[in-house]
Amino acid sequence: MDGPIQNGPMMRWQRKAQESGASATSPSKSRCKTPGKSGTVPGGATSKTPKTPSCKSPARSSLDDKAANGSRSGKKTKTPGAKTPGMHQDRFIPSRATSDMEYGHFAVTKKMDDEEENMPADENVNSQEYRHQLMEAMEMKDRKILNFKGKAPEASRPAMNSLNVLYSCNKSTSKQSATSRHIPRAPDRVLDAPQLLDDYYLNLLDWSQNNILSVVLGTAVFLWNADTGNITQLMELTNTQDYVSSVSSVPESTALAVGLSNGNVQLWDTEQQKLLRTMSGHPARVGSLSWNTHILSSGSRTGAIHHHDVRVAQHQVAELIHHNQEVCGLSWAPDGRHLASGGNDNLVNVWGNQIGPQQPLYTFSDHQAAVKAIAWCPWKPHLLATGGGTADRHIRMWNVQSGTNLGAYDSESQVCSILWSKEYKELISGHGYALNHIRIWKYPTMTKVVDLVGHSARVLSMAMSPDGTTVASAAADETIRLWKCFATNPQTKKPSQSASESTKSKGYNMCIR
Known part of the structure; x- marks a missing residue:
């Protein structure tokens, strides 16, 4: 049961190896996720690549060397995300640092500044005024919509009118209630x-x-x-x-x-x-x-x-x-x-x-x-x-x-x-x-x-x-x-x-x- 299958279709890694011109090896001899161990150097000689410290995570230098060797031989090399036989097939997700977001913001603002420098003077002035007003409107000092610390601004004098009598107390109401009588049913x-x-x-x-x-x-x-x-x-x-x-x-x-x-x-x-x-x-x-x-x-x-x-x-x-x-x-x-x-x-x-x-x-x-x-x-x-x-x-x-x-x-x-x-x-x-x-x-x-x-x-x-x-x-x-x-x-x-x-x-x- 542990031996290779004699009659049957070739494994996917064997087909990939034939397409790339590499010799097929048994699965028992190659169980790492790294690409093939042999590479072609100029002059037609083959040299074995040194083993990586770990099969699960190949060193970055070995990946760079194989990419360089592949480019010299004119043959295709596998990318770090290529699938290898006998292991789980996971996709590669690069890490995004916060510096990338800062760099993107810098690139966008720099592009806007370059466009403002190239546009006519009148349009540039208008754009600068608009950006200035927008910046003032978006200031966070005392212009928050939900600001519970500061008091509401007082209404101006022309806004005051005679409708405030609706909230005053009518003294005649108390007199009316005092004169009302109870009629026994x-x-x-x-x-x-x-x-x-x-x-x-x-x-x-x-x-x-x-x-x-x-x-x-x-x-x-x-x-x-x-x-x-x-x-x-x-x-x-x-x-x-x-x-x-x-x-x-x-x-x-x-x-x-x-x-x-x-x-x-x-x-x-x-x-x-x-x-x-x-x-x-x-x-x-x-x-x-x-x-x-x-x-x-x-x-x-x-x-x-x-x-x-x-x-x-x-x-x-x-x-x-x-x-x-x-x-x-x-x-x-x-x-x-x-x-x-x-x-x-x-x-x-x-x-x-x-x-x-x-x-x-x-x-x-x-x-x-x-x-x-x-x-x-x-x-x-x-x-x-x-x-x-x-x-x-x-x-x-x-x-x-x-x-x-x-x-x-x-x-x-x-x-x-x-x-x-x-x-x-x-x-x-x-x-x-x-x-x-x-x-x-x-x-x-x-x-x-x-x-x-x-x-x-x-x-x-x-x-x-x-x-x-x-x-x-x-x-x-x-x-x-x-x-x-x-x-x-x-x-x-x-x-x-x-x-x-x-x-x-x-x-x-x-x-x-």
Whole structure:
């Protein structure tokens, strides 16, 4: 196995040796990477080359001698990178010293200098200026892009403008936040009101100036004292076929007007719980009542409105006929100059305060449903707000001096009642189908402030406490909820004791009867 191959192709080194004219030797006699050991000298004599100190790395002098011998004999010699038989074939990589890079840079710059010397004077000047500017731009002193040691240069005075006000603090913001109030989303109290009639056209809730809340439950009227929490029954009808259809208290008095389903109007003293008188005249139920000092106005299902002077025996002093269906909303202006009436005929009439037969000053027919919600603005006596039923769902503002419509606002639900705030320029509305909630509006933008959700059925009637901080809402779910939504601003006015504060110790679920 160790012997040479007898039959077969010649080895590559043997073929190379034949081509170069050298004698073939066996691989066992030549195992070094150096080229052939014999060389031809002038005169035809052959001389053996001395062995190199190492077969792996031949000396540089021996390589130079063989190259010289090859050049004298005219024969080709192997380069240091030539492959030799029996060894691994590696390529030769010359070492590049750093001096080569420096020499290349020197050659390039010298060439550029030679070109500048040969070019015309004008072009040479331009090139020198360009190189000078380039050198200045590439200086590394204080012109680094990311230089964290030095401070940023200050902006010049013309660069300063008035946009720096965007970063200043606005003092009005702190004042605004200080005057903002918190509106509780939950009711302050919940009162039980069984047998509360679910009738859109009736007005069954009233809050007097003496802090007495009057509630109609079926055939009886109950009084809830918000100061003490006591509950008393004022009256009850003996005829089970009749029922109480409306209540309204006299301002700054203990008298309470009660409208009945048989068309009569009774006048009661709430302090003594005594019936003062009964006034007849309507052939059908009295669904709405409103006071103007000693004049009591009552609206009937027939569409007629009667003025009663409670001081005289002949109480009926005027009859207003313009509605052709039931009058479900009735309210006198705070200054007593105008009376607004809303009916099931979708009309809103504004009347004067004259005694005797008369025609309405203005008739508004913009609503598309019955108008029960009517309220006068306390700080603008000529401003009237009205709300329509399910088919209309709009709150409309009217100027009764000019008879113009100031705007219509969609409430997304049936409007059952409207009240104006005495402390803030806001109004609150109670709604029925289909949201059954209470909404506070900001005037005059009429943007929603908050929705008070708690009732599970439509809100039929609302009344405000004498101090204007609390709103009572009576709904078809047979509950009365007290919402403390207009708390007095402590910075401008010292709050008085409200109904809810005086009865905190009484518990939340109290039954009226």
